[in-house]
Amino acid sequence: RLDQKILSDISNFREMAISDESEPVEKSTTSLIENNGYQDSVYINAAKIFQGIRNEKPQDKILVRYGNELVPSLPDFKDECSQRSSYELAFSALKYQDLLENILLDSCFYPCQSIVNELTSLIVVMLYDLQDRKFQARQISDEEESIPEVRDVERYLYSFKTKLAAALARCRIKHDALSIEYILPETLRKQEQRASALPLYAWINTLKSSLEDIYKELKKEGFTKVESVSDFEGYTYCLDKHCHDVLVFPASLKEEILNLELFTGYKLILQDKSRSLAVHSVKALLNMDDDIIVAHIGSRLTAAHMSVLSNQSTSKVFVCGVKSQAKEVELKELFTRMECGNIELLHEDFTEIEPTDQRLQKAKVILLLPRCSGLGVSNPIEFILNEHEDAGLLRDLSQGSVAENKLHILAETQLQELMHAMRFNKVQAIVYCTCSVYPEENEAVVNKALESGVEGSKVQPYRLSPPLWCNSEIEGPSDIFFKMEPSEISNCCFLAVLARQRDPAEVMSVKDILARAAAKGLLEGLDIGKSSKREEKRKKKSKVTQQRNVPKDTGVQTNIVEFLNREMIAINTNSEVSPIKAISSVPQKNVNQTNSSIQLKKITKPISNSSLPGMLKNTPNLSSMSKVFERRTHIRKPRVEDKMVVLKPVEIVLPPVMVPYFNPQGNKSQISAQHYYYRWIGIKSSARDLFIPSLSKRLVKPKETLPSTMVKHPRPWI
Numbered sequence: 001r002l003d004q005k006i007l008s009d010i011s012n013f014r015e016m017a018i019s020d021e022s023e024p025v026e027k028s029t030t031s032l033i034e035n036n037g038y039q040d041s042v043y044i045n046a047a048k049i050f051q052g053i054r055n056e057k058p059q060d061k062i063l064v065r066y067g068n069e070l071v072p073s074l075p076d077f078k079d080e081c082s083q084r085s086s087y088e089l090a091f092s093a094l095k096y097q098d099l100l101e102n103i104l105l106d107s108c109f110y111p112c113q114s115i116v117n118e119l120t121s122l123i124v125v126m127l128y129d130l131q132d133r134k135f136q137a138r139q140i141s142d143e144e145e146s147i148p149e150v151r152d153v154e155r156y157l158y159s160f161k162t163k164l165a166a167a168l169a170r171c172r173i174k175h176d177a178l179s180i181e182y183i184l185p186e187t188l189r190k191q192e193q194r195a196s197a198l199p200l201y202a203w204i205n206t207l208k209s210s211l212e213d214i215y216k217e218l219k220k221e222g223f224t225k226v227e228s229v230s231d232f233e234g235y236t237y238c239l240d241k242h243c244h245d246v247l248v249f250p251a252s253l254k255e256e257i258l259n260l261e262l263f264t265g266y267k268l269i270l271q272d273k274s275r276s277l278a279v280h281s282v283k284a285l286l287n288m289d290d291d292i293i294v295a296h297i298g299s300r301l302t303a304a305h306m307s308v309l310s311n312q313s314t315s316k317v318f319v320c321g322v323k324s325q326a327k328e329v330e331l332k333e334l335f336t337r338m339e340c341g342n343i344e345l346l347h348e349d350f351t352e353i354e355p356t357d358q359r360l361q362k363a364k365v366i367l368l369l370p371r372c373s374g375l376g377v378s379n380p381i382e383f384i385l386n387e388h389e390d391a392g393l394l395r396d397l398s399q400g401s402v403a404e405n406k407l408h409i410l411a412e413t414q415l416q417e418l419m420h421a422m423r424f425n426k427v428q429a430i431v432y433c434t435c436s437v438y439p440e441e442n443e444a445v446v447n448k449a450l451e452s453g454v455e456g457s458k459v460q461p462y463r464l465s466p467p468l469w470c471n472s473e474i475e476g477p478s479d480i481f482f483k484m485e486p487s488e489i490s491n492c493c494f495l496a497v498l499a500r501q502r503d504p505a506e507v508m509s510v511k512d513i514l515a516r517a518a519a520k521g522l523l524e525g526l527d528i529g530k531s532s533k534r535e536e537k538r539k540k541k542s543k544v545t546q547q548r549n550v551p552k553d554t555g556v557q558t559n560i561v562e563f564l565n566r567e568m569i570a571i572n573t574n575s576e577v578s579p580i581k582a583i584s585s586v587p588q589k590n591v592n593q594t595n596s597s598i599q600l601k602k603i604t605k606p607i608s609n610s611s612l613p614g615m616l617k618n619t620p621n622l623s624s625m626s627k628v629f630e631r632r633t634h635i636r637k638p639r640v641e642d643k644m645v646v647l648k649p650v651e652i653v654l655p656p657v658m659v660p661y662f663n664p665q666g667n668k669s670q671i672s673a674q675h676y677y678y679r680w681i682g683i684k685s686s687a688r689d690l691f692i693p694s695l696s697k698r699l700v701k702p703k704e705t706l707p708s709t710m711v712k713h714p715r716p717w718i
Contacts, residue, residue: 036133036136036138036139037129037133037138037139038085038089038129039082039144039145040144040145040146040147040150040151041078041082041145041147042082042085042086042089043089043122043125043126043129043147043150044122044147044149044150045077045082045083045086045090046085046086046087046089046090046093046125047090047121047122047124047125047126048121049086049087049090049391050090050093050094050121050124050125051066051067051121052391052392053090053094053391053392053394053395054066054094054097054121054395055094055097055395055398055399063101063105063111064101064104064105064110064111064120065117065120066117066120066121067116067117067118067119067120067121068117068118080385083385084381084382084385087381087384087385087391087394088381089125089128089129090125090394091380091381091394091397091398092128092132093124093125093127093128094394094395094398095184095188095398096128096180096183096184097124097398099171099180099183100124100127100128101124102167102171103127103131103164103167103168103171104123104124104127106167106170106171107160107163107164107166107167108163109157109160109163109164110123119149119153122149122150122153123153123157126150126153126154126157127157127164130157130158130161130164131164131165131168131180135161135164135165137158138154168180171183185399185400187400187401188398188400191378191397191400191486193488194378194486194487194488195378195379196251197251197488198251198378198379198488198489198490198491199229199232199248199249199250199251199489199490200248200249200250200251200253200254200257200270201240201246201247201248201249201270201271201272201273201276202246202247202248202249202257202263202268202269202270202271203243203245203246203247203268203269203271203276203305203308204245204246204247204267204268205266205267205268205269205304205308205338205339206245206308207308207312207338207339207340208265208266208267208338208339209262209267211245214247214262214267214268217261217262217267218237218262221235221260221262222235223235223236223237224236224237225237225238225239226238228241229248229489232250235253235256236249236250237249237250240273240276242273242276242277242280243273243276243277243280245276245309246273246276247268257270258270266337266338269301269304269305269338270386271301271302271305271386272377272382272383272386272387272435272491273490273491273493274433274435274484274490274491274492274493274495275299275301275302275305275369275387275433276305277433277467277482277493277495278302278367278369278431278433278495279302279305279306279309279367280309280467281431281433281467281495281497282306282309282365282367282429282431283306283309283310284467285364285365285428285429285431285497285499286310286315286364286365287364288311288314289311289314289315289362290315290362290363290364290365291315291316291317291318291360291362291363291364292306292310292315292316292317292318292363292364292365292366292367293318293320293350293360293363293365293366293367293421293424293427294306294317294318294319294320294367294369295320295321295350295366295367295368295369295370295417295421296320296321296350296368296369296370296371297319297320297321297322297327297331297345297388298321298369298371298387298388298389299369299387299388300319300331300334300388301386301387302367302369302387303317303319303335303340303343304334304335304338304340304343306367307335307340307341307342307343308338308340310342311342312341312342313342315342316342316343316344316362317340317342317343317344318344318346318359318360318363319331319343319344319345319346320346320348320349320350320353321346321347321348321349321350322345322346322347323347328345328347331345332345344359346359350368350417350420350421351416351417351420355420355423355424355425355426360424360426361426362426363424363426363427364426364427364428364429365427365428365429365430365431366421366424366427366429366430366431367431367433368417368418368421368430368431368432368433369433369434370413370414370417370418370432370434371389371390371410371413371414372410372414372434372435372436372441373393373396373402373406373407373410373436373437373438373441374389374393374396374397374435374436375396375397375400375401375402375435375436375437375438375492376435376436376437376485376486376491376492376493376494377397377435377486377491377492378486378491379491380393380394380397383435383491402438407438407440407441408440410441411440411441411444411445414434414441414445415445415448415449418430418432418445418446418449419449419452419454422449422452422454422455422462422498423454423455423456425455425456425458425459428499428500429465429497429498429499429500430462430497430498431495431496431497431498432445432446432495432496432497432498433493433494433495433496434494435491435492435493435494436492436494437485437486437492441494442481442483442494442496443481443496446464446481446496446498449498450462450463450464450498455500459500460500460501460502461500461501462498462499462500462501463498463499463500463501464480464481464496464497464498465480465497465498465499466480466482466497467482467495467497481494481495481496482494482495482496483495
């Protein structure tokens with residue numbers, strides 16, 4: 001519905017021919033026609049988006065008025081590129097909204113002419129595109145579908161191009177800006193610079209292709225693998241340093257790689273790195289048969305990546321918040337094309353699901369990606385489209401900051417979601433991830449949740465745990481959170497892993513330990529197939545023998561030992577051998593180990609100074625004493641580097657035994673007829689005397705002959 005005056009004014013310009021003297025340009029499926037403007041549908045879509053995200057001013061400061069909705073109905077996006085172009089145009093108009101309104105007012109385009117409010121959003125987005133083209137005419141294809149409102153507004157703007165250009169020049173002079181980019185706040189200018197150079201991250205769908213096949217396909221397409229992002233030049237790519245299944249491409253190759261069969265066939269998935277970091281953090285926490293809860297459906301690609309990294313036959317990925325039937329059909333089609341077969345869609349929002357829900361009793365890890373301010377994202381359009389976030393985030397991103405009251409609302413919502421996740425008693429870990437630069441949404445939320453104690457007293461409490469794949473990145477307890485600041489190579493990422501303190505009564509199975517080690521990448525190249533206990537013992541013995549004779553690479557062994565030290569619970573050293581000792585390839589040879597090899601069985605009760613028979617009941621038998629005495633000859637001389645363990649001197653009186661002595665001529669030992677007492681001597685001056693049995697200097701004489709009425713017993717202490 002157009003005003004009659006506007007119709008009459010526009011009719012005067014219908015004879016104006018839009019310049020098309022140049023050769024026609026061959027158009028691809030993209031909506032952007034080189035530097036000559038967009039298709040009509042893009043302008044309409046951009047105007048609709050801008051109408052919903054524009055900045056509203058107080059009533060007393062409103063000079064340019066906008067209608068409630070556009071006159072024409074909003075057409076569907078023709079393709080993803082058309083959708084991206086519409087969002088980019090709307091976001092650009094939003095960043096320069098004040099400037100564009102001033103140009104309309106200064107040029108007398110508005111309000112000297114009566115413009116219906118419903119077309120104001122369309123005028124603003126088309127004005128931005130016109131000045132971006134240096135007020136040059138748009139090339140129009142005969143095959144392009146024409147939208148009357150777009151063509152009419154375009155002619156009307158073009159008739160004012162001289163006045164509009166003059167108004168723009170006056171604004172630049174007023175702000176002393178070489179171009180309109182310098183009118184933006186510095187934070188936004190830096191954001192645009194980072195966005196232009198930000199590399200592209202893509203994870204490999206190993207359900208459809210292996211890593212080796214992907215490398216071969218890229219080589220066929222002319223790509224060369226390099227070491228790092230700094231080596232990018234032409235058709236190159238590199239591996240991400242954190243995620244083994246993520247490839248990095250130069251930003252300049254975006255159009256080329258999106259048209260590759262690897263991307264159109266869902267073998268390579270373009271997604272921000274922060275989401276891959278979150279998924280790999282969950283993967284490192286999973287056991288063999290654990291289920292996963294993805295708390296937000298907005299991140300559909302994240303759910304697919306989680307499915308790819310999990311066990312398709314034994315694990316399930318539950319995705320919350322699929323409200324509509326149409327959305328469910330759309331997601332199932334996407335996951336089918338990606339061959340993700342273990343994803344279960346839940347209609348309820350995450351906070352609406354009870355922790356006792358029977359469907360989620362096998363779930364051990366929750367991936368929580370709450371809605372955040374997103375100010376750490378350099379390219380917000382890609383983030384919103386890939387993660388299906390609310391376009392309203394663009395309003396804050398266009399200003400470079402978030403209002404304090406809105407930040408408080410976001411933080412409260414994030415806290416409630418995290419506390420709800422902690423109420424799932426069966427869950428053992430929670431991965432919390434945002435793209436925010438504000439501590440109020442990151443550390444503050446996590447610390448408040450941990451202090452709340454909502455998990456209750458009947459289960460083990462949560463504690464902060466560093467992501468298993470980034471131990472080298474974290475230094476000190478204050479850096480237990482994983483953080484990446486916005487830069488030219490990555491967006492912002494905040495990552496926190498909350499894991500329950502392990503119950504001392506719970507023993508982790510070997511299968512789960514191997515699953516954790518494999519997730520960390522410690523078992524690459526090793527055969528971890530199932531084997532019997534006898535075979536495992538035989539392998540351990542053979543490995544120990546080989547490791548003593550052949551030196552191994554201690555780097556991997558050290559990683560495995562560190563991993564097991566972190567994962568295994570404290571095990572009673574008197575009950576069983578520590579798995580870490582069994583796996584360790586280099587036995588520690590020190591005084592402590594030597595001492596432990598000759599240490600007697602631990603005495604459960606302290607020895608009193610009462611009668612001798614009562615004390616002798618806890619004494620080892622003769623064979624044990626003999627073995628201890630024989631081992632004395634095998635004690636090696638301690639090295640200087642051995643640790644000195646200072647023990648408290650004690651003296652224990654042992655029963656009389658028959659002590660063997662050795663013939664100097666090498667004959668067999670004989671048993672002396674005399675009785676001796678042994679005692680354990682604590683350390684005095686040398687480590688050589690640690691717990692070494694020695695003969696008592698006091699020779700105990702045999703007792704006098706007992707009266708004939710007494711019955712002689714060979715061992716009177718029994």
